[in-house]
Amino acid sequence: MKLRTPKGYLATIGLAVSLILISVATTDVANAEAITKPESDIAVINIPHPKEGNLLMLRGIAGKGTASFRINSACRTMPVRFVAGDFTGEHIDVGRTGSIRIVITNPNVMRELLAGRDLISDMVRVSSDATDQGADLFLAKGLSADTGFVINPGRNLLADMFGSRKTDVDCASLSTNLP
Numbered sequence: 460m461k462l463r464t465p466k467g468y469l470a471t472i473g474l475a476v477s478l479i480l481i482s483v484a485t486t487d488v489a490n491a492e493a494i495t496k497p498e499s500d501i502a503v504i505n506i507p508h509p510k511e512g513n514l515l516m517l518r519g520i521a522g523k524g525t526a527s528f529r530i531n532s533a534c535r536t537m538p539v540r541f542v543a544g545d546f547t548g549e550h551i552d553v554g555r556t557g558s559i560r561i562v563i564t565n566p567n568v569m570r571e572l573l574a575g576r577d578l579i580s581d582m583v584r585v586s587s588d589a590t591d592q593g594a595d596l597f598l599a600k601g602l603s604a605d606t607g608f609v610i611n612p613g614r615n616l617l618a619d620m621f622g623s624r625k626t627d628v629d630c631a632s633l634s635t636n637l638p
Contacts, residue, residue: 500569504610505559520559536626537613544606561602562596564597580606
């Protein structure tokens with residue numbers, strides 16, 4: 460019986476070590492990609508205390524609130540004004556829910572609002588279903604998809620002329636606002 464020398468096992472050991480290193484490297488790369496993947500862009504508009512009212516034949520709601528944005532892993536907030544309504548007032552349900560929450564999922568709509576342009580419900584695809592992938596935004600609370608609305612960046616007329624004030628914030632501070 461002839462004993463094999465370590466030189467005979469060298470090729471087998473080398474192959475085994477190579478396979479182990481390749482599998483470890485692949486696992487490390489997969490874990491690194493999962494950790495460094497940026498969060499998706501999102502914006503949430505909260506109107507905490509809207510007021511109902513009538514103006515001639517119109518019935519609706521108005522209020523002030525805050526828009527919170529996470530775009531390219533950077534977070535910002537800005538004040539907004541909100542108006543919603545119609546001639547019949549049938550779709551106004553703020554009395555039951557209290558506050559209004561709108562979630563914007565389309566990055567182009569977010570950037571337009573951040574740039575100071577009004578967000579008008581007739582110009583975007585609105586849904587009440589959070590799983591609707593085709594919608595630009597969904598109404599999470601306080602409104603139905605049939606309610607027309609306008610969101611103006613800023614708090615007053617000066618914001619319309621000079622632009623709204625945006626504040627850079629730490630994304631961790633918005634963890635309760637942004638999903």
